[in-house]
Amino acid sequence: MENAFGPLPATRIAALEHLQRFVPKAGRDYARLRNYDLGPGGHAHVSMLSPYLRHRLVTEEEVLRSVLARHTAAGAEKFIQEVFWRSYWKGWLEMRPEVWADYQAGLHAAINRTKSESGLRQCWSDACHGQTGLTAFDHWAQELMQTGYLHNHARLWFASIWIFTLKLPWELGADFFLRHLLDGDPASNTLGWRWVAGLQTKGKTYLARPDNIAQFTERRFQPSGLATHAPALSGPDHPPRRPLPGPSTWPKDKRTGLLLHEDDLSPGFLFDAGLSPVSVAGLQTSAHRSPLAVSDLVQGFTRDALNDAAQRWQSRSGNNGGVHDTVTTLVTWARSNTLRQIVTPYAPTGPAAEGLNDLEEALHQHDITLIRPMRDYDSRAWPHATHGFFRFKEKIPQLLAAMGL
Ligand SMILES: Cc1cc2nc3c(=O)[nH]c(=O)nc-3n(C[C@H](O)[C@H](O)[C@H](O)COP(=O)(O)OP(=O)(O)OC[C@H]3O[C@@H](n4cnc5c(N)ncnc54)[C@H](O)[C@@H]3O)c2cc1C
Structure with missing residues (x-):
């Protein structure tokens, strides 16, 4: 992926360089x-920074620290709030994982409909290939497929026109x-x-307006034919919140492996808490972001990052057991290193957590625990993340203070 600063390789070094170049503008x-x-x-x-933050090649805390070393909290207020949007969405979904399950069920139902409804199938295919005849929309579809990135405003316009x-x-x-965003993330996306x-x-919807698109694309696009009303879709009430997991620790005297996954590639906090692994391996689950084929760009970025x-x-970590996309080969890794336990950063609701659940079950048969x-x-x-972002954002000063910022 290229941007105004150059290409974005999936490495921590590139993430840090990219962050340093952006900080003056934050x-x-x-x-x-x-x-x-x-x-x-x-x-x-x-x-x-989202492809890096989504996989935690660089963490939210590191980004906030760098920005606040250069700007005051008031000066960078907007940017800091945006970084906390990611945390807010993750927390919101983590307390209501049924919303992810409902999305997956709704997606399967919609894919099934495309099999019997040819009009729907054609319209969906045109939208995904950028062939609707709506110039701006078609451009964004192609930009997304070619680069793996869309600007936030384009994501809003695109989603609004789609719906x-x-x-x-x-x-x-x-x-x-x-399937196409390098930063594709269950919480922020859903x-x-x-x-x-x-x-x-x-009841609150987002309507893509031609004048707004023209203004914020500097007249690259002046669309016509867009919907003039955005009536809210109907859906069930939000499910009740489930409690979040409490702190967890692990016995320090057992042979331990470190497992990395796509939701958190910065395991330093585990080493700070005394982790001393004999081997490290990676679990790649990016193919499971969709029941359809996930793009080569996304798969390649995630694999390189892992x-x-x-x-x-x-x-x-002793030795490097490589990156795996099946539970079977990870169990082989664990057994060949005679691991008694595997420690991995907590994965929020989504494909990585689902992969870890499967792994935990398979490891159980060999008396190996997953922490x-x-x-x-x-x-x-x-x-x-109990209510809306407005209430969440009032906690930002307290969250920054807890990090010493
Ligand atoms: C329909 C829709 C789908 C989206 N899908 C995703 C997704 O799959 N993955 C994803 O990471 N973001 C998603 N976003 C949020 C947002 O568009 C992107 O995080 C942002 O555009 C990333 O670009 P950036 O790093 O240049 O953002 P910047 O404007 O530079 O913001 C800095 C950081 O703040 C966070 N951030 C900014 N805006 C948001 C937001 N609205 N929600 C959550 N975090 C935010 C990101 O971590 C971002 O890297 C989606 C937004 C919409 C409207």
Whole structure:
């Protein structure tokens, strides 16, 4: 993926360099210009850090520290809030995982409909190939497929046109994003689409307006033929919140393996808590972001990111057992290293957590335990995702103070 700063390789070094180049712009420039989508190669007013943050090649805490070393909290308020949107969505979904299960069920139902409804199938295919005849929409579909990235404003416009102009099932659009976004993430994506559709903040929808698109694309696009109303979709009430897991620890005298996965490639907090593994391996689950084929760009970025992390932590982990995409080969890794336990960063609701559940069951038969400690950043932030972001954001000063910021 290229941006105004150059290519984005899936390595920690690239993530840190990219962060350093963006930091000077994270203050008032970001607040003033972040809504402008100037197209591929022109996304200089936003950070494009999301592929790195989504996989935690760089953590939210590191990004916040770098930004606050250069700007005041007031000066970088907008950027800091955006970083906390990610934490808010993750916490919200983690307390209501049924919303992810409902999305998956809705997606399967919509895919089934495309098998018998030829009009729907054609419209879906045109939208996914950027062949609807709506110039701006078609451009974004192709930008997404070619680069793995879309500006936030384009994501909003695209989702709105998908739902209210093309009248396609929202789950098919969310799935299109998850198959192509390098930052494709169960929480931010599902809840972002639900928000546009009026399912997340009940009754509040997002309507893509031609004048707004023209203004914030600097007249690259002046669309016509868009829906003029965005009636909220109907859906069930939010499920009740489930409690978040408490702190977890592990016996220090057992042979231990470190397992990395796509939701958290910064396991330093585990070493700080005394982790001393004899081997490190990676679990790749990006193919399970969708029941359909996930793009080569996404698969390649995730694999490179996992390999980079495994190589980085190898010197503190005995040996490098490689990156695996099946439970069977991971069990072989565990057994050949005579592991008694495997420690892995907590994975929030989504494909990595589902993969870890399967692994846990398979390991159980060999008397090997899987332990998933949560990092302090998540355990402090997530419990505040009880209501809307407005209430959550009041906790930001307290969350920053807890990090010493
Ligand atoms: C329909 C829809 C789908 C989306 N799907 C995803 C997704 O799959 N994965 C994903 O990471 N983000 C998703 N987003 C959120 C947002 O669009 C991206 O995080 C952001 O555009 C990433 O670009 P950036 O790093 O240049 O952002 P910047 O503007 O530079 O923001 C800095 C960081 O703040 C966080 N952030 C900013 N805006 C949001 C937001 N609205 N929600 C959550 N976090 C945010 C990201 O970590 C981002 O890297 C979606 C938004 C919408 C409207």
